[in-house]
Amino acid sequence: MERLTVSQERVLSFIIACQKNHGSPPTIREIALHFGYRSLNNVRQHLRLIERKGYIRLIQGKARGVEVVVGLDMDSGGRGIQVPLVGSVPAGKPITAIENREDSITLDQNLFKGPGLFTLRVQGESMSGIGILDGDIAIIRQQQAAESGDIVVALIDGEATLKRYIQQNGSIIFRAENPGFSDITIPADQGEVTIAGKLIGIIRKV
C-alpha cells in the first residue's frame, strides 16, 4: 500500500481519534479548525489523496462522509478489511456516492486487497453458468475500464447487472453466462457504456 505523507498521516490519525472519542468522524471544517487550516479545500485535497491511497473511503454528499478502511497501525488484530455492501448501483454516480448501502462486510484482506472494493448482492440466475448464483455476494473492485473477458458490473439502462464484458471489432457485448439469457450488444458508435467495477470474487452463504 502506498505510503502517506506526513500531513496526510496527521489528518488520518485525527479522523481515527475522532471516531474513537466521539463515535463519528470529523467534518471537513472540524479538521481544518483542528489543524488551523484556513482553507477547506486544503482538507479536501488531503482527504482525496488519502482516499486514493486506499486508507479511507469518501461518501459523496454525506455529512461526516468518511469511512476509515485501513488504520495506521495496520494489522491491529483483525486481518479483515471492511467493504460496503450496496443494494443497487445507480447510474452516473461514483460508487463512493451510493446512498443505499445496507451493510458492510468483512473480507480476508489477504484474499481481497483494496482499495475500491465493494460488494453487491447478486440478483437472478444470469451468471449461474459459471457458478454465480442468485443471492451470492459479489466482490467488486471499482474501475471504469475492463478487458475483454472480464466479469463486470455494467450499468445498462440505469440498472446494475453482472455480465461478461466482450470487445468484438469495436462493439461491446455484455454476455450472461446462462443459455436462457441473450447478449446485450452496444454498437461501436454508441458511446454510453458505464462499467462500475470488475468481479474479483464471490461469497455464498448456503
Add this chain to the structure above:
Amino acid sequence: MERLTVSQERVLSFIIACQKNHGSPPTIREIALHFGYRSLNNVRQHLRLIERKGYIRLIQGKARGVEVVVGLDMDSGGRGIQVPLVGSVPAGKPITAIENREDSITLDQNLFKGPGLFTLRVQGESMSGIGILDGDIAIIRQQQAAESGDIVVALIDGEATLKRYIQQNGSIIFRAENPGFSDITIPADQGEVTIAGKLIGIIRKV
C-alpha cells in the same frame, strides 16, 4: 436505568448498527428513511426520549450529532473471525487438532457464526452443478451428524470429499452434484460413515 419502549429500542439498535458498519451514526433523515417514517419530528421525538432515559447524548446543531452512551448489549468484538484453512482432513482427529493448517482466513462473523468453523479448498468439479467450483474455499461447520440433503465433508476411504448427504431407507448416499460422477452408497448395515462437517458457505477468488 429506565427502560426503552419497543420503538425506541429499534431506533437505538439501528444507530448502533450504523456506527458498527459505517463508523458514524445515522442522520435523522436516514433513520426516518430506514423505518419508513415520513416525519422527521417523529425521529427527533424518539431521540429526545432515548436521550432523556440516558442511552444517548445529542449534540446540538451537529450533523450526525448523536453519541451512544450505553449500548444495548455491546459485544463489541471485531467483525472478523479467523478460521483455519486446512489442507486435508485426517479421520478421527478433531478439527482443532489438525496439524497441517496452511493458513487462516478471516470471515465476516455476521455472515458465518462459530464455533467449530474451518475452511477447506475444494478440489475437483464434483459439485459444479450447484456452483461450487474447483479452487473455491468451502466454509464448514464441524459436526458429526447431518440431515438428508445437507452438503457435507465426508471422510470416505480416509479422504475428505464434499458431497450431498442423502438418507434413503437406511442406506446413506453421498451424491456428487455433477452428472459425470456417480453416487457412493453406504449400505445400512455397514456402520463406518464419518462426517467432518457441514457446508455453510463458500468463497471464491476469480
Add this chain to the structure above:
DNA sequence: TTGAATACTGTCCATTTGTACAGTATAATG
C-alpha cells in the same frame, strides 16, 4: 372522562456541511 405519554404526519427555515472554482507556493523530477 380526562389527561399525560407515546407515536406519528407535514411544512418551513437556519445552520451545517460538502463541493466546486480560482488561485499561490514549494519541493521533487526529468
Add this chain to the structure above:
DNA sequence: CATTATACTGTACAAATGGACAGTATTCAA
C-alpha cells in the same frame, strides 16, 4: 527549464441536516 505532486488560501453555492411549529391518533392510567 518545464512538469508534476503536494500543500495551502479564499470565495461562493447547493445540498444535507438539525430544529421548530402545528397538528392527529393511540394507549394507558388516574
